[in-house]
Amino acid sequence: MLGLMQDRPLALPHVFHRAEQLFGHRRLITAETSGERVTTVADWAVRVRRLATVLDSLGLSADARVGTFCWNTDRHLELYLAAPCTGRVLHTLNIRLFPEQLVYIVNHAEDEVVFVDRSLLPLLWPLVDKFETVRHIVVIDDGADHEIPSDPRVRDYEELLAAAEPFAGRFTVEEENSAAAMCYTSGTTGNPKGVVYSHRSAVLHSLITLTSDAFALSERDVVLPIVPMFHANAWGIPYGALLAGAELVFPGPNMTPEAIVGQLERHRVTVTGGVPTIWMGVRPLLADHDLSSLRAIICGGSAVPRSLSEAYREAIGIPMLHAWGMTETSPIASVSSRRSHQEAWSEDERADARARQGQPVPFVDLRIADPESGEELPWDDRATGELQAAGPWIAKEYYRGEGGGTQFTQDGWLRTGDVASVDKWGFVRLVDRTKDLVKSGGEWISSVDLENEIMAHPAVAEAAVIAIPHEKWTERPLACVVVKPGQSLTAEELIEFLTPRVAKWWLPDAVEFIDEVPKTSVGKFSKKTLRDKFAGYTLPS
CATH class of the missing domain: 3.30.300.30 (ANL, C-terminal domain)
Structure with a gap:
């Protein structure tokens, strides 16, 4: 017997249309070299629709890989939706990779177009002739004064949008398991390996960011994603914020501690996220700024030092919200949010708990296993083994089968390469990378x-x-x-x-x-x- 529910695909067009229909009044704020640009979701949505037409006019194939070489901006967010909503695959390129790695990734993914912020053009342009499948370089003018090459492959982003009619009607993606985005990880041996996110995985992951024991994103939030949008889709925060209706603040190219803390204070940001090194830089500035609006500082990418988290708790009243994941896990797999069994604990004991990577979020299964025998180990906080993950937004293989499947077990679990122990409550404590x-x-x-x-x-x-x-x-x-x-x-x-x-x-x-x-x-x-x-x-x- 089958259920009698409507069979509608879990796909990113729903995220776009929900934001367009319900949250058009919400603001998107982007820092630029000359100040800040403020727009609304309604105006942004029109530009997404124009960009969808542009992707067709460029003659891209139906499932073209659309490369982006951009900072965290509202323009980058336009590409985040226009590419997958038209059936293409968003391919975010890491602006800090070595040139040889970047060339390898673009060619391996077979990108057909690369959108690049003008301020980043000097990094990209010397490599263009080595790109085997790229036919267009679209420059997004972010106020930088770098010379734009006179080359038939180079197009201007704003000129293309101005000439395009907005796509009419609703975007549709019929197959929820079709590719929506891809990101290459250099965390494995050998060449970077491609992780391909599906529409289904992106939507389910976005839903988790709205849950109370994850990031609890809501329409009342003002969200500043400092984690780069080229790094595992900025931990899924852009899609989650759009789904929730939260306002978004983007740091653009200025990633100095002074610029970050200025945005946090000026826009009364409630949720932000970045790696520990970002928060180490901001830490000395805390006493000079009013950050009372913050309710969550998401920190991940590497283990969060207990001393850093406690420094924030002492300075502004809230510690870090420790999260763990990797490119292969989309990336949120566990969050160390406070649990009821910790209420009777001392502050010192709770600080120890916050330093852990937390409980797995719903739909993610974690286990620790002996890396040689594969034997599953107990959750007694003493046994240590390789942390393995399974779930609907966990990779099952790399693009084109790279790596020969060695990072996946015979029963389909991802071998993370992390060594961990787990306590009886299911809280993960990473011991190290193997x-x-x-x-x-x-x-x-x-x-x-x-x-x-x-x-x-x-x-x-x-x-x-x-x-x-x-x-x-x-x-x-x-x-x-x-x-x-x-x-x-x-x-x-x-x-x-x-x-x-x-x-x-x-x-x-x-x-x-x-x-x-x-x-x-x-x-x-x-x-x-x-x-x-x-x-x-x-x-x-």
């Missing part, structure tokens, strides 16, 4: 936990721990530490600080003071860069 663990004398040292303890020192701005080969113990930890401006710290002082906080055999064998911890293209600590820098490093005997 490649970042330090194996000392047959025992594992969590670089993440050790980094958190180091960053709890009041003079430390950033810290990263890497493994250094050791003749006797196989590996030992090296601490790479950035000291806050105006502060001083010695290796001996740091070790003295750590001694009562970690096991003796966890203490770093050496401390190197550096100017900055290198970052990846999405703002995470680049342990690979540090390992390369300190290759051949000799630990003190």
Whole structure:
């Protein structure tokens, strides 16, 4: 017996039409070099309809990959809807990739057009002749003064929109499992690998961002997504905010701490999200700004130091909302929101809980398993194993079968590469990435936990721990530490600080003071860069 419900596809046109019909009065605000541009969802929707016509006029194929090389702006949001609502595939390109990686990704995806902000054109244009399938470069003028090449492939975004009639009627996507967007991850070995999101997965993921124990996005919110729109669709925040009817504030090209905190204060932002390094930069400015409107600071991309979260709680009254995921999980898989069983806990115990990656959100299943035998391990907060994920917005394979399926189990779970333990409540605690663990004398040292303890020192701005080969113990930890401006710290002082906080055999064998911890293209600590820098490093005997 079948249910008698209407069979309508879960597809992004619904997100667009809902926003257009119900929330046309809501504002979209974008920071530009010359100030801020303010528009409404109603005016934005007309431009999306014009852009849909433009994609047809450019002669793109029915399922063309539409590349974007853009900052977080309302113009980028136009592409977020116009491409998938016309059956094309939004392909966000990471503006911080090495040129060789960018060329590989564009060619591997077979992009037919790339939309680029004028301020980013100097990064893209030298590579254009290496793009094998790109026929059009559409420049979005964001006020930068970079010269626009005189080339028949180059088109002007505003001129194209002005000449186009708005698409009439309703957008339709009949097959909810058809591709809506794609994003390449460099978090795996070898070449970047393509993760392809379906309309169904994007809609279901958007719904989760509205739930109270996730981000609780609602029409009453003003949302500032600092996480780049080229990074796993900005954690799904743009689609979720449109679905909810929230106002959106975009930072544009100015990602300085001063610009970010200015937008948070000026527009009375209620929800924002970014990686820990962003919030480390903003932290010194908290005392000088009124951020009382904030109800949620979503932080993810890498483990959130307990000391950073607590600094925000002490300064503005709310800690970080710790979330975990990866490109392959669309990306929200777990959120460390407060639960009823924590009400009787001390503030210190709750701070420990907030430092965890949280419970899996609805429809996501998580498990930990022995990486060699595949045996599932208990949720007793003691056993550690590889974290694996399954669910309707979790990747089942990479585009074109790259990687040979090694990151997926035989029963269809994603192998995340994270090592974790889980407590009886289902709260995940990431111990490390499998490649970042330090194996000392047959025992594992969590670089993440050790980094958190180091960053709890009041003079430390950033810290990263890497493994250094050791003749006797196989590996030992090296601490790479950035000291806050105006502060001083010695290796001996740091070790003295750590001694009562970690096991003796966890203490770093050496401390190197550096100017900055290198970052990846999405703002995470680049342990690979540090390992390369300190290759051949000799630990003190």
